[in-house]
Amino acid sequence: MSFDSLGLAPALLRALSEAGYEKPTPIQAAAIPEVLAGHDLMAAAQTGTGKTAAFSLPLLHRLAGEVRGDGQGRRPIRALILTPTRELAAQVQDNLRDYGKYVRLSSTVIFGGVGMGNQLQALRRGVDIVVATPGRLIDHMQQRSVDLSKVDVLVLDEADRMLDMGFLPALKRILAAVPRQRQTLLFSATFAPEIKALAQQFMREPREVSTTPANTVANTVTHVVHPVDAANKRELLLHILAQDSRRQTLVFSRTKHGADKLVRHLEQAGIRAAAIHGNKSQNARTRALSDFKTGRVTVLVATDIAARGIDIDQLPVVINFDLPMVAEDYVHRIGRTGRAGAEGQAISLVSHDESGLLRDIGRLLKTDLSINNVEGYEPSTPLRLDAGAPRPKQQQRQPRSQQGGGQGRPGGNGARQGGNGGGRPPSHRPHGHSAAGTGESTGSHKRRRQRRGPATNKA
Numbered sequence: 001m002s003f004d005s006l007g008l009a010p011a012l013l014r015a016l017s018e019a020g021y022e023k024p025t026p027i028q029a030a031a032i033p034e035v036l037a038g039h040d041l042m043a044a045a046q047t048g049t050g051k052t053a054a055f056s057l058p059l060l061h062r063l064a065g066e067v068r069g070d071g072q073g074r075r076p077i078r079a080l081i082l083t084p085t086r087e088l089a090a091q092v093q094d095n096l097r098d099y100g101k102y103v104r105l106s107s108t109v110i111f112g113g114v115g116m117g118n119q120l121q122a123l124r125r126g127v128d129i130v131v132a133t134p135g136r137l138i139d140h141m142q143q144r145s146v147d148l149s150k151v152d153v154l155v156l157d158e159a160d161r162m163l164d165m166g167f168l169p170a171l172k173r174i175l176a177a178v179p180r181q182r183q184t185l186l187f188s189a190t191f192a193p194e195i196k197a198l199a200q201q202f203m204r205e206p207r208e209v210s211t212t213p214a215n216t217v218a219n220t221v222t223h224v225v226h227p228v229d230a231a232n233k234r235e236l237l238l239h240i241l242a243q244d245s246r247r248q249t250l251v252f253s254r255t256k257h258g259a260d261k262l263v264r265h266l267e268q269a270g271i272r273a274a275a276i277h278g279n280k281s282q283n284a285r286t287r288a289l290s291d292f293k294t295g296r297v298t299v300l301v302a303t304d305i306a307a308r309g310i311d312i313d314q315l316p317v318v319i320n321f322d323l324p325m326v327a328e329d330y331v332h333r334i335g336r337t338g339r340a341g342a343e344g345q346a347i348s349l350v351s352h353d354e355s356g357l358l359r360d361i362g363r364l365l366k367t368d369l370s371i372n373n374v375e376g377y378e379p380s381t382p383l384r385l386d387a388g389a390p391r392p393k394q395q396q397r398q399p400r401s402q403q404g405g406g407q408g409r410p411g412g413n414g415a416r417q418g419g420n421g422g423g424r425p426p427s428h429r430p431h432g433h434s435a436a437g438t439g440e441s442t443g444s445h446k447r448r449r450q451r452r453g454p455a456t457n458k459a
């Protein structure tokens with residue numbers, strides 16, 4: 001299947017070809033015809049599947065086909081795209097700009113944490129497409145600085161995460177402000193009951209497309225678990241990073257404080273690192289992300305919510321410095337690697353007290369987790385993956401409650417234990433002998449070298 005055969009406008013095809021997209025991803029092939037035909041759509045798709053283009057392309061096609069004014073020369077907002085985070089909103093707009101560079105449509109992005117001035121100006125000038133986070137959009141609605149009465153297409157991107165973050169009341173207010181006669185597209189990693197309830201209330205006979213079963217990660221990702229004592233994690237991380245000092249690496253930390261501490265430690269070791277989390281200003285987050293993308297920093301340390309939706313192309317490796325409290329967040333973290341068919345590696349540093357979390361992840365993924373000791377970093381207490389496996393003490397706040405959102409869904413479904421973990425004695429391998437030089441055992445894993453930016457760390 002080609003983009004051509006989907007019936008998209010030549011101006012869009014040209015932009016896609018320049019972006020190097022050769023053929024639609026499965027979610028694009030399934031979703032685009034439904035949207036072009038005017039149906040409401042529920043799409044089960046996680047980050048990394050090409051979901052943004054799956055809604056952006058048909059939306060641009062539709063809007064470009066019928067340019068409108070409001071009689072006073074101003075363009076009414078005809079499409080509204082809601083996303084859970086500012087980063088995702090900014091990235092969706094980036095993608096819209098890329099895909100829409102040969103069509104005459106304007107878009108703007110609206111999110112909190114920055115002044116209202118530019119947003120007000122853009123809205124006053126008139127835009128065809130608004131990408132927004134719910135909170136700031138509500139602020140504009142209250143100030144009457146945004147008119148949603150001409151919206152033809154509404155997109156809820158990462159709807160599950162918006163609900164997790166407590167945005168349901170905001171969504172309901174926004175949905176009440178857009179016309180009933182509209183096309184609604186809902187993208188979500190899972191079709192949990194609350195998502196179905198939302199769809200039932202606000203969508204009209206939606207078509208459903210799903211190309212990745214919920215809660216699975218790309219099968220191009222290799223999962224590697226390194227058991228290690230909590231006290232030795234930082235040294236092990238340095239050891240792993242030293243295997244390829246030029247490789248861009250995203251590291252996940254469960255807490256904001258932990259992320260900051262880790263960055264300080266990495267910097268002391270001569271590694272250029274930056275943190276991205278909810279306590280950072282929007283400018284600091286944007287700068288950290290852009291420094292990472294350009295290669296000015298090689299390690300980005302992120303918390304779960306902050307990292308949600310960050311679009312970094314084909315990251316070869318993601319490291320979980322500690323495991324997420326909610327197994328599903330592992331899926332979201334790992335969505336940053338193995339994208340669009342590329343191979344990726346997910347490395348988790350797991351201490352004994354995280355055994356219970358690891359067991360949940362194994363159950364959820366139903367895929368092999370390769371458990372390997374790294375020589376010199378063997379833990380004093382081995383991992384336990386049986387029913388009584390311990391969990392970290394709850395003094396650390398859970399990622400979702402940090403945002404005042406809902407409860408994490410229970411991880412696991414009693415399915416078979418992930419992979420060759422369990423009681424298997426860990427294998428020992430010399431350093432530098434494996435895929436990432438980390439004692440990884442999967443012999444078939446092909447090493448992928450995606451070097452981005454200059455070799456800046458390890459001064």
Ligand code: AMP
Pocket residue numbers: 020021022023024025028046047048049050051052053311312313314339340
């Ligand atoms: P998304 O799931 O929207 O976050 O997209 C994941 C990544 O895949 C982004 O970096 C896109 O630029 C890229 N991408 C999306 N569609 C395609 C395609 N058809 N071919 C190649 N790359 C794509």
